[in-house]
Amino acid sequence: MEKHLIHITVNGHEYELYINPKTLLIEAIRDYIGLTGSKRGCETVSCGACTVIIEGMAVKGCSVLAMQADGLNVTTVEGLEQNGKLSAIQKAFLDEGAFQCGFCTSGMLMSAKAFLDENPNPTTHEIRDGIEGNICRCTGYNSIVRAMSSVAQGKYREE
Amino acid sequence: MHNKYSVINTPVHNVDGIAKVTGRATYTFDVQLPGMLYGKILRSPHPHAKILNIDATEALKLPGVKAVVSGKDTLGIKQGIWRRYKELCDEQVLPMDKVRYIGEPVAAVAAVTEEIAEQALDLIEVEYEVLDAVYEPFDAIKKGAPEVHEGIERNLNVTRHIEWGDVDEAFDDADYIREDWFKCGGQHHMCMETRACVSSYTPEKRLTVYASTQAPYYTQGLLAGVLGMREGDIRVIAPYVGGGFGGKFELDGAMFCSAVLSMKLFRPVKIVFTREEDLIASKRRTPMFYYVRTGVKKDGTFCARESRVFTNGGAYTGMGATALYLTGFFHSFPYKWRGYRYDGYRVYTNTMPSTSMRGFGAPQAMFCSEQQIDWIAADLGLDPIEVRRKNGHTPGYEVPGQAFIGSCGLDQSLDKIEEWIKSRGKLPANRAIGISAAGFMSGGIFNWFDTPYSFSSAVVTINEDGTVELHVGCQDIGQGSNTTMAIICAETLGVKVEDVKVHSGDTDHCPADLGAWGSRQTLMAGNATKMAAAEAKRQLLEFATAKMGPNIVYDLDIKDRWVHLVSRPEKGLDYTQVVKEALRGKEGQRIMGRGFYTPHRKGMISPAYSYMVQAVEAEIDEETGKIGVVNCVTAHDCGQPINPIGLIGQLEGAASMAVGYGYLEYMPFEDGKMMNPNLVDYKVIRAPEMPECEVIEIDTFEPEGPYGAKEAGEGLTNPTAAALGNAIFHATGLQMKECPILPEAVLNAFKEKREKEQEKKNA
Ligand code: FES
Numbered sequence: 001m002e003k004h005l006i007h008i009t010v011n012g013h014e015y016e017l018y019i020n021p022k023t024l025l026i027e028a029i030r031d032y033i034g035l036t037g038s039k040r041g042c043e044t045v046s047c048g049a050c051t052v053i054i055e056g057m058a059v060k061g062c063s064v065l066a067m068q069a070d071g072l073n074v075t076t077v078e079g080l081e082q083n084g085k086l087s088a089i090q091k092a093f094l095d096e097g098a099f100q101c102g103f104c105t106s107g108m109l110m111s112a113k114a115f116l117d118e119n120p121n122p123t124t125h126e127i128r129d130g131i132e133g134n135i136c137r138c139t140g141y142n143s144i145v146r147a148m149s150s151v152a153q154g155k156y157r158e159e
Numbered sequence: 160m161h162n163k164y165s166v167i168n169t170p171v172h173n174v175d176g177i178a179k180v181t182g183r184a185t186y187t188f189d190v191q192l193p194g195m196l197y198g199k200i201l202r203s204p205h206p207h208a209k210i211l212n213i214d215a216t217e218a219l220k221l222p223g224v225k226a227v228v229s230g231k232d233t234l235g236i237k238q239g240i241w242r243r244y245k246e247l248c249d250e251q252v253l254p255m256d257k258v259r260y261i262g263e264p265v266a267a268v269a270a271v272t273e274e275i276a277e278q279a280l281d282l283i284e285v286e287y288e289v290l291d292a293v294y295e296p297f298d299a300i301k302k303g304a305p306e307v308h309e310g311i312e313r314n315l316n317v318t319r320h321i322e323w324g325d326v327d328e329a330f331d332d333a334d335y336i337r338e339d340w341f342k343c344g345g346q347h348h349m350c351m352e353t354r355a356c357v358s359s360y361t362p363e364k365r366l367t368v369y370a371s372t373q374a375p376y377y378t379q380g381l382l383a384g385v386l387g388m389r390e391g392d393i394r395v396i397a398p399y400v401g402g403g404f405g406g407k408f409e410l411d412g413a414m415f416c417s418a419v420l421s422m423k424l425f426r427p428v429k430i431v432f433t434r435e436e437d438l439i440a441s442k443r444r445t446p447m448f449y450y451v452r453t454g455v456k457k458d459g460t461f462c463a464r465e466s467r468v469f470t471n472g473g474a475y476t477g478m479g480a481t482a483l484y485l486t487g488f489f490h491s492f493p494y495k496w497r498g499y500r501y502d503g504y505r506v507y508t509n510t511m512p513s514t515s516m517r518g519f520g521a522p523q524a525m526f527c528s529e530q531q532i533d534w535i536a537a538d539l540g541l542d543p544i545e546v547r548r549k550n551g552h553t554p555g556y557e558v559p560g561q562a563f564i565g566s567c568g569l570d571q572s573l574d575k576i577e578e579w580i581k582s583r584g585k586l587p588a589n590r591a592i593g594i595s596a597a598g599f600m601s602g603g604i605f606n607w608f609d610t611p612y613s614f615s616s617a618v619v620t621i622n623e624d625g626t627v628e629l630h631v632g633c634q635d636i637g638q639g640s641n642t643t644m645a646i647i648c649a650e651t652l653g654v655k656v657e658d659v660k661v662h663s664g665d666t667d668h669c670p671a672d673l674g675a676w677g678s679r680q681t682l683m684a685g686n687a688t689k690m691a692a693a694e695a696k697r698q699l700l701e702f703a704t705a706k707m708g709p710n711i712v713y714d715l716d717i718k719d720r721w722v723h724l725v726s727r728p729e730k731g732l733d734y735t736q737v738v739k740e741a742l743r744g745k746e747g748q749r750i751m752g753r754g755f756y757t758p759h760r761k762g763m764i765s766p767a768y769s770y771m772v773q774a775v776e777a778e779i780d781e782e783t784g785k786i787g788v789v790n791c792v793t794a795h796d797c798g799q800p801i802n803p804i805g806l807i808g809q810l811e812g813a814a815s816m817a818v819g820y821g822y823l824e825y826m827p828f829e830d831g832k833m834m835n836p837n838l839v840d841y842k843v844i845r846a847p848e849m850p851e852c853e854v855i856e857i858d859t860f861e862p863e864g865p866y867g868a869k870e871a872g873e874g875l876t877n878p879t880a881a882a883l884g885n886a887i888f889h890a891t892g893l894q895m896k897e898c899p900i901l902p903e904a905v906l907n908a909f910k911e912k913r914e915k916e917q918e919k920k921n922a
């Protein structure tokens with residue numbers, strides 16, 4: 001199959017990839033670029049473990065081709081921390097214990113961040129609907145909802 | 160409440176937390192070794208068939224394919240986690256001559272990419288002779304049913320009998336006897352990280368295995384057994400593990416096949432199950448048919464209970480033998496019975512094997528027991544809380560011949576739940592609250608694995624700057640054992656959690672431990688950790704005492720890195736300084752403490768038991784049969800809480816799984832084939848359906864546990880399905896005897912109820 005050259009900016013770095021056109025974005029990120037924070041938990045676009053943010057929108061990385069992200073800005077979990085400083089949502093996850101095994105966490109954080117950027121004053125109902133696409137088998141979600149609420153309430157606003 | 164501890168029960172961040180929220184935590188799923196190949200497993204399409212021939216010629220011709228292996232490339236050793244009992248070691252992970260369930264491994268391929276390995280599977284020719292199959296225990300137990308394992312009569316795999324008291328006499332004494340049949344379904348662990356393993360065999364004749372496992376030591380021992388190697392030549396590394404829930408401590412196809420392929424090729428081989436493979440071929444919660452007969456006095460005093468259980472064991476034993484025992488024991492929980500008799504039958508069938516899953520047979524036991532108790536209370540016009548209070552365990556009780564109860568907060572739990580129910584006031588129609596009591600073990604006393612090691616061990620080493628290396632064999636699978644051990648170590652030694660580095664998940668570097676199952680870590684690994692830290696501390700205090708020279712009736716202690724006289728805390732020495740000088744005094748030898756724990760003389764089951772009462776408030780839609788859980792409130796006695804953030808997480812996580820078991824997680828099979836092996840059709844709880852989960856901690860102290868702690872997290876899966884069933888009963892009068900309680904079943908039950916009422920009117 002003919003390979004294609006694409007340019008994707010991931011967490012602020014531009015990557016030039018020469019890939020099979022059928023490569024999924026999540027495969028490009030994990031296998032070509034080598035950022036393994038994003039996971040995979042299914043083959044049916046059901047679990048959200050692969051969630052990344054493309055141009056501000058949470059997208060399941062297994063639901064789009066890498067080619068579709070050509071020329072776009074992608075943020076993965078590795079892009080949340082800046083120079084050793086955790087972002088608000090990461091701090092909130094730590095404080096609330098909003099993860100256990102951590103396998104869903106990378107995707108969950110990206111869904112949470114994209115949702116809160118879009119909806120700065122959500123109700124808990126809206127928060128729950130906002131992360132409906134992400135399965136967490138460990139936490140029962142309530143700690144995640146608490147973490148997201150406390151970010152929305154400004155608990156982690158820049159010092 | 161005043162906290163007498165400096166670290167215990169304070170809100171500490173998970174010690175692996177930053178790695179997890181930054182995506183830096185690497186799982187077996189992420190492991191990449193130089194020269195690594197990818198493996199794929201060919202699986203049986205038949206529930207029961209003889210393997211006549213396997214021809215891999217075409218597959219091996221495909222460019223990129225490096226090897227194909229099947230049963231005949233192995234030693235053919237039958238393995239099982241009940242290592243002590245040969246007859247229960249019944250599984251060849253790559254079978255030699257017969258497959259027994261759909262999805263069973265038949266051959267495995269290693270290739271340079273996963274895609275090529277996948278393509279090669281289609282090129283392997285397997286000739287089968289299809290045999291008659293049997294899927295349900297009541298069919299399989301009949302005379303003349305197809306034999307899943309040759310020579311095992313009536314497919315009876317394991318039987319269990321538990322009895323105490325004079326059961327028949329106690330029944331004679333009863334004023335009222337009720338009997339019911341129940342059916343409890345399977346449930347999938349559905350760990351977010353599917354089974355995954357990377358094996359690397361090298362010319363030194365050593366095997367390194369990265370595995371998603373709950374028990375690295377078991378993985379090491381089981382692999383050694385099937386590969387004909389010495390345990391010490393196998394190193395099992397469990398990096399971060401993406402969930403376990405009781406499904407990841409047996410030997411699985413990813414581990415075995417990757418090891419066999421790697422030994423053939425001297426290259427690392429990685430196998431990761433797809434979600435579908437994981438769902439059809441990685442075992443499940445044991446489905447059970449329960450017959451329960453209970454006799455009580457008019458005032459609700461329990462006299463006797465007699466139960467019979469038939470479990471669908473699937474094709475192999477695995478941990479199912481333990482589940483059969485524990486369901487029978489916990490079916491008596493948490494009540495005092497004058498006479499109790501349980502007979503359990505585990506029956507082989509041609510379906511995916513069933514095994515342990517969070518709760519270990521107890522959720523099924525409670526679903527039947529706790530609902531029947533509410534129905535009996537209703538039959539006799541008694542208050543269900545009062546009935547439970549009258550018959551519940553109390554501290555110091557002995558379950559005859561079985562167990563000693565140390566701490567027990569059941570009574571207080573009932574009080575708190577009663578208060579909560581009152582506070583809810585009158586509820587809308589079709590909504591009600593149901594309760595269930597439950598308890599669970601803090602680690603099992605069983606040693607069917609036949610380990611010569613103590614059940615848990617720990618080593619504490621203090622560096623010259625006072626930082627601490629804690630090596631433990633217990634495994635963190637997300638439940639937070641690394642954090643719990645860090646807390647216990649820091650508390651004991653008098654340092655801060657950030658001074659302690661926890662090393663776990665590596666059999667080369669960590670002492671043996673039976674791993675994360677049966678809620679054993681807090682109590683068992685916790686005791687070992689406490690002992691190791693106390694020993695290291697003793698060595699420091701020995702030196703400090705000599706240096707400070709107090710009257711020998713005075714005690715020294717360390718708290719917050721301050722070595723001091725207990726009676727005059729201001730008099731003391733800096734901890735780091737003491738460490739430095741103590742080292743010199745010991746000719747530079749490290750300060751090191753070792754700890755271990757094995758239960759002795761603690762009955763048959765466990766050294767300690769948690770208790771809880773849960774209230775589930777649910778809503779039932781009469782039109783659609785749909786169930787919504789609004790609240791799930793638990794009064795919970797886990798002894799002294801160690802890690803409060805982790806504790807709430809365990810409670811909420813257990814509730815999500817148990818609510819799922821109650822009304823959502825359904826595994827239908829047709830002719831041995833799972834009909835919904837994907838996450839679209841196999842439904843788990845998602846955020847919008849998750850109820851609020853308030854927890855009321857009941858203050859007790861467990862003498863057998865470290866700092867008074869005991870089990871928290873697994874037992875919390877036990878009461879929920881039962882409490883949900885009771886909520887439905889109180890809202891609608893329906894008695895739901897099958898779980899999960901599906902909308903169709905609710906609708907049918909409504910229909911039946913209306914018909915009965917109509918009949919009554921007509922009559
Ligand atoms: S991997 Fe499950 S949604 Fe993408």
Ligand code: FES
Pocket residue numbers: 098099100101102103104105135136137138139351401402637
């Ligand atoms: S933390 Fe384990 S799946 Fe979410």
